[in-house]
Amino acid sequence: MIMNQLETVAAKLRERGFDAAVFATREEAASFILSDIPAGVQVAIGGSMTVKEMDLHTQLRACGHEVLWHWEVPHAERHAVLHEAMNAPVYLCSANALTTDGLMVQIDGTGNRVAAQCYGPATVYVIIGRNKLVEGSYQQAVKRIKQVACPANARRLNLPTPCGQTGSCDVSACKAGSMCHMILALEGAPGGKRTQVVLVNEDLGY
Numbered sequence: 451m452i453m454n455q456l457e458t459v460a461a462k463l464r465e466r467g468f469d470a471a472v473f474a475t476r477e478e479a480a481s482f483i484l485s486d487i488p489a490g491v492q493v494a495i496g497g498s499m500t501v502k503e504m505d506l507h508t509q510l511r512a513c514g515h516e517v518l519w520h521w522e523v524p525h526a527e528r529h530a531v532l533h534e535a536m537n538a539p540v541y542l543c544s545a546n547a548l549t550t551d552g553l554m555v556q557i558d559g560t561g562n563r564v565a566a567q568c569y570g571p572a573t574v575y576v577i578i579g580r581n582k583l584v585e586g587s588y589q590q591a592v593k594r595i596k597q598v599a600c601p602a603n604a605r606r607l608n609l610p611t612p613c614g615q616t617g618s619c620d621v622s623a624c625k626a627g628s629m630c631h632m633i634l635a636l637e638g639a640p641g642g643k644r645t646q647v648v649l650v651n652e653d654l655g656y
Contacts, residue, residue, distance in 0.1 A: 462552030467639035494535030496543035500655035541571035547591035579654030
């Protein structure tokens, strides 16, 4: 049933101007992405547990691509890598939530992912596991992010945020380490670039 649901969501994404493809497994999705990216181009990666779980960074390098990923460099070098990533021809990331009518929603602390999705890289691949799907509206997407994605990421990063400590969002008490400085809702595909959404019938990332 979930494959049928993913196909329906893919159709909604296409109506919004995105390219969209559905795959049964992460291996099939990775094979598509690796075959679709032109040989030898530089590829940047946003903060993404989905990409890490798929081991795409390793596979891209094995195919001869230069990979830019701020997760892999010392903290002092991250700022430079983040800026260089904005000019890469190809960018990989995930989404924090996707509604069944095709609205993608991101929450970001630094802004590198939302910026790259809106501008910069000519091609963006957004890889989304079935666990990111939500029924309903923008509000439900944000609810999922703040109740599921943010607490999991806060615990992974040992951030002193309320969601990381208790699992519940408390905006008034969230100061240091907040991951929710900006929210992006992609109602349509950004102009002047290709956004390829890759839907996977597996749980991936947070």
